[in-house]
Every structure is written in structure tokens, then in C-alpha cells.
């Protein structure tokens with residue numbers, strides 16, 4: 001295998017893929033059975049014989065790309081997966097080759113420095129870099145994804161609210177208050193932490209799924225009066241289903257007053273912090289105790305890279321109070337070891353791809369990318385709403401729209417989405433909100449246009465007729 005010639009083959013194949021998908025050629029997704037794909041990609045032969053280089057590599061890549069969902073096609077409007085840029089992808093490639101697991105500084109000084117820089121860049125958007133007035137300094141760590149980030153942040157919350165839990169186990173009166181529509185990773189974190197699902201107290205939401213902050217003081221008080229320790233309150237920025245932001249300031253103030261940790265799940269929407277036009281959506285996030293922010297959603301970064309940010313860095317340092325003498329010991333190297341802040345031991349150089357993605361666009365470029373998508377989403381919602389046979393679930397605030405076709409008594413069914421996927425011309429997701437079913441679009445691709453939205457509506461009409 002030669003690095004240069006094979007890298008050239010890979011780059012050529014990806015450039016062709018980029019061209020083809022940008023031109024909306026073919027379908028966005030096909031879903032052949034796995035057994036067929038295993039066959040087509042010749043996985044058995046390759047695993048036995050090796051030799052994945054040169055022409056064999058090109059052929060393998062060709063069949064692999066055939067079996068991908070084409071997120072680079074402007075008609076892909078499904079999940080909140082980043083529309084990656086070239087530099088971010090190079091970051092993933094470089095990290096794959098250099099392979100510096102940099103959770104301890106000596107295992108990757110450059111990547112470690114980049115992680116520190118990237119986290120500081122994010123912290124500065126919350127004014128958590130230096131918090132002289134409160135005598136606090138923010139801190140953070142990058143993790144493999146938002147789910148792990150939520151778990152890490154909740155462990156930090158536990159170390160603040162129940163400091164003895166790490167050694168003595170959870171007291172049986174810990175609860176967390178979570179808006180009913182929150183991402184499932186929050187409940188899963190509670191399960192992993194041994195709190196149990198009964199420890200999750202649902203915070204009622206309004207008809208659009210926004211947390212009812214007005215009910216929060218009373219809910220906290222009732223829990224406390226009942227002898228519970230409210231370990232954390234979670235706010236969504238934005239919620240996964242409808243993409244709307246919780247009233248963070250009101251929630252943060254209620255938490256401060258009651259002495260409760262406030263965690264913001266900003267996995268998707270914290271990117272609004274970059275934009276002067278959109279940062280009002282995140283108003284009050286700076287009063288939180290912790291926040292997560294996925295770079296692999298709105299920041300053009302290949303999966304995965306999520307940040308856990310805390311207003312007081314010491315809380316992350318106490319989240320996992322463990323010893324491992326071969327890793328945690330007094331050293332005279334400069335730099336910072338992230339190991340103490342992270343669930344993971346070996347950790348990829350996550351900051352490299354996130355930073356390179358940022359550095360290709362520059363902060364201004366990234367901001368324009370986000371603002372354009374949000375503007376496109378607002379226009380798309382108007383187009384959908386103007387059609388008498390369609391309705392949208394709520395106003396839009398960011399780059400997510402839920403909508404459905406009204407036909408007969410039935411509105412949007414799972415069957416309809418199944419047919420859409422079978423045809424493969426567009427990719428949308430599907431959500432249930434308040435017991436009703438909606439198609440869901442997340443506009444991530446800067447090449448998506450309003451004509452793509454119009455085309456999607458035609459496709460839904462067609463599929464509706466086939467389904468009726």
C-alpha cells in the first residue's frame with residue numbers, strides 16, 4: 001500500500017461522489033439487505049486475502065459509496081448530522097493515521113493543545129472562559145458524542161450536589177427534573193448512573209414542547225419539601241423533535257434561587273451562540289452550570305465530537321474521582337491531562353477535526369452557514385404552510401421543521417415515510433409529538449434550496465396517493 005497513490009484514489013472517488021451527490025444524481029438512499037451489501041463489497045474475500053490497495057481499494061470504495069446514505073445530496077434533510085467540510089474530514093483522516101490518543105498530554109501534545117484551544121473558544125461564547133466576578137473559571141472536555149457528553153455533565157452535577165455519591169453510592173433521594181420531550185440520552189444517563197428512571201421528574205411542556213419554566217420553582221420546591229435532592233434540572237436548546245428552545249434564562253434563575261444545578265442540552269442549538277442574529281435563542285445559557293454542544297451537528301465536523309462545558313472547571317475535575325497510578329501521577333510535562341474529566345481512557349484527537357472544520361470556514365463563515373440554514377428553514381416553513389394540503393407542527397426557530405400532508409382523515413403515517421424511503425428521492429425523519437405523527441426535516445446542507453422543498457412536497461403528494 002502506498003499512502004500517496006491510495007490517498008489520491010480515495011480523494012478522487014470522494015470528489016466524484018461529491019459532484020454526483022451535489023447534482024442530485026440518483027437517489028439519496030437505497031436500503032439493500034446487509035447480506036447483499038456484504039456480498040457486493042466482497043467482505044469475505046477481502047477479510048481472508050487482504051490486499052486492500054490500488055485497484056482493489058478503488059473497487060471496494062466504489063461499492064461502499066454505493067451503499068451510503070448520501071448526506072451530501074441537497075435532498076437529504078433527515079437527521080442532525082453535520083454537512084462536513086473538507087478540512088474537517090482531513091482532520092478525521094489525519095487522526096486516523098497519526099492516532100494520538102491525547103487524553104493525557106504526552107500521548108498527543110498537539111491534539112491536546114487543540115482540544116484546550118477549541119474548548120476555550122466555545123467557553124468564550126458563554127463568557128465562561130474567565131469568570132472573574134464569581135471567582136470561577138470554566139472548563140470542558142470533548143467526548144465521543146452528545147450522549148456521553150450528557151452523561152459526563154450529569155456526573156459533574158452529581159459531584160456538586162451529592163459529593164459523597166462517588167464513594168458511598170447514590171443517596172436514594174436524588175432526582176433530576178427533565179422536560180418531557182428531552183433527548184433519550186438524558187434518561188439513559190440517569191439509568192447508567194444508577195439513579196433509576198423513577199428519579200426522573202418530568203417538567204411539563206407547552207403544546208410546542210417547550211419547558212414550562214413558570215412551573216419549575218414550584219416543582220423544585222415540592223421535591224425538596226418531600227426530602228429529595230434535586231441533582232439537576234435540564235433545559236433543551238433546542239429540543240430534538242421540533243427544534244424549539246426552552247426559556248433558558250427563566251429556568252436558570254429558578255435553579256439558582258433554589259440552589260440546583262442547571263444543565264443545558266445544547267447538542268444541536270448551542271451553535272446559535274455564534275450568531276448575533278440567533279444568540280437570543282440561547283439567552284440565559286450563560287447562567288447554567290453545564291452545557292453540552294455537539295460539533296458534529298452544526299459545526300461541520302465529522303462524527304463524533306461533542307463538548308461538555310462547565311461554568312466552574314472544578315466540577316468536571318470531581319466528576320470521576322478515580323485513581324489509576326499508571327496514568328494519573330505527578331508529571332513534569334506542561335499541558336493538561338483530560339483523563340480525569342472523561343468517561344473514556346483512550347480518546348481520539350476529537351478537537352483536531354473540529355478545529356480544522358472551524359479553520360476552513362473561519363468563525364464568520366461558520367456563522368453565515370448557520371444563519372443561512374435558519375433563514376432557509378423559515379422560508380421553507382412558509383412554503384409548506386401556504387399549501388392547503390400541508391400543515392406544520394409549530395413555528396420554526398432554528399433549522400428543524402415538522403410537517404405533514406393532510407389527506408382524508410389520516411395525516412402522516414409511518415407507512416408514508418416507509419414509501420418515501422423506499423423511493424429514496426428524499427430523506428426525511430419522522431417524529432411523534434403529543435401523540436401525533438409528523439415528518440421532520442433538518443436542513444444541514446448549504447446546497448439545499450427552496451426548489452428541493454417544493455420537490456419534496458410533490459414527492460409526499462405522490463406517495464400519499466400511493467399510500468391512500
Ligand SMILES: Cc1ncc(COP(=O)(O)O)c(C=O)c1O
Nearest residue numbers: 145146147183185240265267268
Ligand atoms: C438535544 C440532543 N441531545 C443529545 C443528543 C445525542 O447526541 P449524540 O447523537 O451525539 O449522542 C441529540 C442527538 O440527536 C440531541 O438532539
